[in-house]
Amino acid sequence: MSILSTLAGIGMAVGPPLIYADQAYSIVKKKDSSGFSHDVCGVLLIANTVRVFFWLGNRFETPLLIQSLLLIVSQLILLAICLHYKPLNSENELNYAPLSPLPNSPNPGHSRQDSNSDYLNQPHISENNNENLKNLKGFKGLFIGGNGKRPFEFWQWEGYGNYLEFLAGLILFLGILQIILGKWNWYIDSLGFIALTIESTLPIPQFISNFRRKTCYGFRSSTLAGWFFGDAYKTVYFFLRGSPFQFKVTAIMTLCWDSAVLAQRVIYGAKAPNEASSQYSAPAQQEESRGLRANDERQFSIS
Template structure:
């Protein structure tokens, strides 16, 4: 139950590495799954649910972070961040470096860690 969902993305990662091109895979998938699973982990701190679901979220976060890294490493040359063009406010989730994604996620988690 905990390992199955994250393993689904292993095939996607292998495919991207094999082709050396992440065209066709949207990093927005990583964004949605990272935000959802981080939120679920913090929800668990307030109201415990089944441990396999918590473990699934942790494994999914790790899988999506790895997939995001691979997608950035093998992004197409004509991507919005390489061209400096984005229609999103603050170029959301179309940043140029992996560290910018990590900084956003750290900021997102700080909202839960340090509530006002």
């Protein structure tokens, strides 16, 4: 039984950080981090930093502490990769297709072959699609502000150093609070709930990204499988090992969000954004083309 317990602890410590190895390899291979929300890195970095301070007041199992430290290191590496291969228009557009036929219109995600392209060669955006874009932007505004920017542009910074400065400030702030309030149980328990509640929101940024683009392109199936089965494993592990109550509650919440992202993968698939957008705009184009044909037939009959 002790051997099984040791193996389970090793799996708990090493498994979650290894989930993101394939995601990082895929980004480097394609030289494109679009489709993977680097907010995921932010959630894990903040949650596990707080969890380390939670350990100082409530010495939970060592494998969980090692897991947090390895996750911090792995997410710092993954964040650097995401920023290095981040498309310039990833925060400004909902897809890669240009919305303007002008030759000088900036759109790094689309290469124009010549300046003779006309409006007919561009993806058609019907009124229904425009309305859908407005709705999606409104949904996006619920999470990152109505103008597309978060307060203080949080976790939307350009330089990698800005993220490191934020994490250093967070560690300093938590260190001061630990010195002042670390002897109080209510503060330590609050740290546990804060850390694990933040971690339970891990799939939400990816869920929003998939919803906006109507595709799971760029988000590795291996990462999704690691989320779902890993969180299922953690949930069982927490209950069997008698881990603190905070771990059990947040594990169940995270598993529910994993299921939502899994449903998106089944519904949307993993097509490139331009292919997915054309798929969703096809019914509107067919409806409009039928209306144009009907108008032509009526004009012909009148003449």
